[in-house]
Amino acid sequence: MATQTNRLAKAIAPKLGRKLGTRLKNSHSSVNAPVRESQRDAANKDAEAPEQTNSSESRIVPPAENAGLGHCSDAKHAFGAPSNKSEGDSITEIDFAELKDGTLVELVEDPKNPSGTCLAVWKDGEVRFVDRLEQDGQVLVPVSRKDEVLARLRLPCAVSRYESVQVLLCRLESLISQCVAVEETYLSVLADFVLSTWFVDRFEIAPYLSVVGLPQSGKTTLLKVLSLVCRRSLLIADITLASFYQACTRFLPTMLIDEAGSIRSNRALRHILRSGATRDVLAVRRNRTFHSFGAKVISWLEPPDDTALSSRCVLIPMFESKSTALARADEPEVQELAAQLQAQLLRFRFENYKRVKPAPVPRDEHLRPRTRDLLLALTAAHTDVQRSQRLLKFFESGQGVQTEPLDPVPNAVLRALFSMVHLHEDFNSIWVSDLTQQVNVFLELEGEKLRLPPRKVGAVLTSLGFSSRTRTNSGWVLSLTRRDAEKLHQLTASYGVDRAMRSFRGISPDKCPLCRAAGLDKKGPALAPEGTTTLKVNLRKELNP
Numbered sequence: 001m002a003t004q005t006n007r008l009a010k011a012i013a014p015k016l017g018r019k020l021g022t023r024l025k026n027s028h029s030s031v032n033a034p035v036r037e038s039q040r041d042a043a044n045k046d047a048e049a050p051e052q053t054n055s056s057e058s059r060i061v062p063p064a065e066n067a068g069l070g071h072c073s074d075a076k077h078a079f080g081a082p083s084n085k086s087e088g089d090s091i092t093e094i095d096f097a098e099l100k101d102g103t104l105v106e107l108v109e110d111p112k113n114p115s116g117t118c119l120a121v122w123k124d125g126e127v128r129f130v131d132r133l134e135q136d137g138q139v140l141v142p143v144s145r146k147d148e149v150l151a152r153l154r155l156p157c158a159v160s161r162y163e164s165v166q167v168l169l170c171r172l173e174s175l176i177s178q179c180v181a182v183e184e185t186y187l188s189v190l191a192d193f194v195l196s197t198w199f200v201d202r203f204e205i206a207p208y209l210s211v212v213g214l215p216q217s218g219k220t221t222l223l224k225v226l227s228l229v230c231r232r233s234l235l236i237a238d239i240t241l242a243s244f245y246q247a248c249t250r251f252l253p254t255m256l257i258d259e260a261g262s263i264r265s266n267r268a269l270r271h272i273l274r275s276g277a278t279r280d281v282l283a284v285r286r287n288r289t290f291h292s293f294g295a296k297v298i299s300w301l302e303p304p305d306d307t308a309l310s311s312r313c314v315l316i317p318m319f320e321s322k323s324t325a326l327a328r329a330d331e332p333e334v335q336e337l338a339a340q341l342q343a344q345l346l347r348f349r350f351e352n353y354k355r356v357k358p359a360p361v362p363r364d365e366h367l368r369p370r371t372r373d374l375l376l377a378l379t380a381a382h383t384d385v386q387r388s389q390r391l392l393k394f395f396e397s398g399q400g401v402q403t404e405p406l407d408p409v410p411n412a413v414l415r416a417l418f419s420m421v422h423l424h425e426d427f428n429s430i431w432v433s434d435l436t437q438q439v440n441v442f443l444e445l446e447g448e449k450l451r452l453p454p455r456k457v458g459a460v461l462t463s464l465g466f467s468s469r470t471r472t473n474s475g476w477v478l479s480l481t482r483r484d485a486e487k488l489h490q491l492t493a494s495y496g497v498d499r500a501m502r503s504f505r506g507i508s509p510d511k512c513p514l515c516r517a518a519g520l521d522k523k524g525p526a527l528a529p530e531g532t533t534t535l536k537v538n539l540r541k542e543l544n545p
């Protein structure tokens with residue numbers, strides 16, 4: 001199955017009677033630098049070990065800033081940083097490192113001992129497996145499997161060749177579709193997600209999936225299958241918040257959380273999940289820094305009543321399938337295929353680690369910032385233009401990511417302004433009093449009791465970025481430049497208030513070049529087809545005639 005090469009003879013495991021000099025020097029983590037997954041000092045860990053039974057937090061060890069590991073671009077992490085050679089080689093436990101000479105070192109499962117770990121060392125297209133790696137007076141050893149969290153992390157145990165990234169993605173889709181019934185659109189999102197988890201340490205924003213469905217809809221099976229192929233997956237049904245922070249800070253795992261709604265301290269969990277989508281959000285507890293950054297899959301019976309969290313997730317709806325042809329995730333054939341894919345994904349990571357970086361997808365500028373971040377994270381690894389455009393279209397359609405709605409007041413102001421600039425061809429100034437009237441019409445249509453005075457409308461206009469107002473004898477006038485009009489169209493497109501345009505007479509979106517540029521001439525989910533009218537039906541009356 002694997003094409004492992006040069007597995008070195010096991011070196012005698014170094015005794016852990018290590019120099020404590022490095023530990024003392026590194027005992028303060030930098031709040032400015034996000035904690036890299038890769039750097040821990042073995043001596044440090046030893047010193048912390050006796051506390052383990054009392055507090056899970058005590059096992060979190062700050063990064064060894066001068067241990068000589070990490071990104072080459074990061075000078076203080078590069079090899080050649082100060083080391084105390086006169087005291088002999090220092091031993092450092094690692095789970096990943098990029099060495100100064102370009103070598104990549106990744107923690108893997110020991111192919112000869114599934115409960116053990118070793119290091120896969122990638123250099124110039126060749127891989128070898130070692131128990132220790134000596135370089136520049138440093139000795140690197142793998143993090144052991146004794147840690148209770150690491151024991152549950154799924155690690156690859158081989159590095160294998162693959163045909164192409166497209167074939168790799170197809171095989172991932174095929175594996176997932178053998179076990180769960182999901183629509184093709186979602187299948188490709190799931191494969192993109194799996195691939196992206198292998199590069200999350202290269203991203204500023206981590207991708208999230210929110211898997212939603214009733215009991216028996218296959219949510220748990222989907223999480224199990226994903227856990228077989230995502231990088232460093234950790235499948236959990238319940239977890240303490242301290243353990244959550246600990247796992248993320250130490251290993252940057254892909255967390256798969258089953259039935260998150262039933263987890264104790266659900267509120268706190270949602271807070272951690274929200275902050276864990278962004279790399280630079282750190283939590284400080286007992287003078288130590290933690291983070292919850294990393295890719296995540298969260299399953300729920302129903303989406304959480306938390307638009308801030310939902311807007312960070314791609315929504316994967318699940319429905320019960322009557323198919324009897326679906327395989328179970330624990331079947332040997334599935335496990336075997338997943339192990340092959342993991343080995344290929346690790347090779348893909350090695351080959352592309354330095355290249356992968358989220359880059360704009362052409363025509364993605366209309367998406368809301370969080371949706372765009374998700375698009376960039378999911379497409380960064382494969383850089384397949386057609387595939388990226390398909391995902392962009394999917395997000396543009398309004399499916400996939402729930403956007404945070406605007407509050408009723410700014411929503412009404414935006415809709416009123418948008419409909420007014422479409423009344424005539426050359427609209428460049430608007431009476432604030434006229435606009436206010438329109439805003440109040442919208443508020444009434446939305447069932448809001450609130451009515452706004454012109455002064456409040458002015459304040460909302462400023463908050464939306466339209467601040468060019470002048471006072472005349474007859475009242476305030478809002479001036480709109482072409483740039484303002486473009487901005488207005490972009491806001492309208494990204495907040496999904498496009499229903500406004502068909503509610504009023506005026507220029508049709510097909511005729512407005514700015515509407516076309518913002519994609520507002522296409523039908524979105526919020527846009528009812530031409531000629532559609534909404535009827536209010538009293539269902540109680542219909543059902544009980």
Ligand SMILES: [Zn+2]
Pocket residue numbers: 422489509512513514515516
């Ligand atoms: Zn327009």
